[in-house]
Amino acid sequence: MNQAEKEQYLREYALLKNEGKPFFPYAVAKDAIMAMIVMAVIMLLSLMFGAELGPAVNPTTTTYVPRPDWYFFFLFELLRVMRNAPKMTDLATLGVPTLCMVGLFLLPLYDRSPERLITRRPVALAAGIATIVCIAYLTYSGAVVGSPNQLVLPVPAGLTKAQKATFLAGEIIVGESGCEGCHEIGTYGNNGPGPLLTHIGSILRPGGIASTLKNPTAPMPSFAGLAKSSPKKFDELVQFLSMLHYNSSSWTG
Ligand code: HEC
Structure with missing residues (x-):
């Protein structure tokens, strides 16, 4: 001025x-x-x-997959996008939003233009619209993705069309079922208390996998309930696990 x-x-x-x-x-x-x-x-x-409170809380669950409230979907999506680059996760989810907030905070110091009319402030207008579009896009994609734990593994070569469909369904079922809380599968999940499942198909036959899921050793929860309530899902889960024959070099490239 x-x-x-x-x-x-x-x-x-x-x-x-x-x-x-x-x-x-x-x-x-x-x-x-x-x-x-x-x-x-x-x-x-x-x-x-009234207010919708959702189902009663089960404090003993070990397979609960948490999801944020809708207004945090954009941050949640940012985290999901970065999950294959664990070293960058902090930067994306803490760094970027913090930098944006600091930038906003310092706005009066670096934007000294006396213009008030929005049409005369193309940079501010573009930045504002870009921010809204980014947040809206991330919120939308955070809302429509399935479980945040859904696996996206390289599909094994030589599968028939039906097997491939089962494989893709299995990636979703594993995510919904909370297996990654205890098992590592490829680059996903926690290393323990359960054993690595990256090549479980080479260790157990489908029958063995199915009986482990129905009658596991503690602390692994039983998935006999899933076998009863949706046998198709349970079968897809078993088929999917028996297709896992990755060796560790598939991941390190
Ligand atoms: C609360 C932790 C926990 C969760 C959740 C869990 N598991 Fe397990 N799982 C274990 C532990 C611990 C073992 C080892 C038990 C044993 O060897 O007797 C195990 C063993 C297994 C085995 C046998 C592995 C082997 O090498 O013999 C399979 C297969 C398996 N889990 C699959 C799954 C799948 C699929 C899910 C999700 C649908 C799942 N688990 C969820 C803890 C868990």
């Missing part, structure tokens, strides 16, 4: 201030009324529709 602009601003400010109304009580009263209307609408909605 140069000297002339500054003087013009101060002149206009003095004029407007003269004909305006003081903040207290006018603006305060207006805000208070609006706040009360919003509160009343929320109360009315909660009386009419």
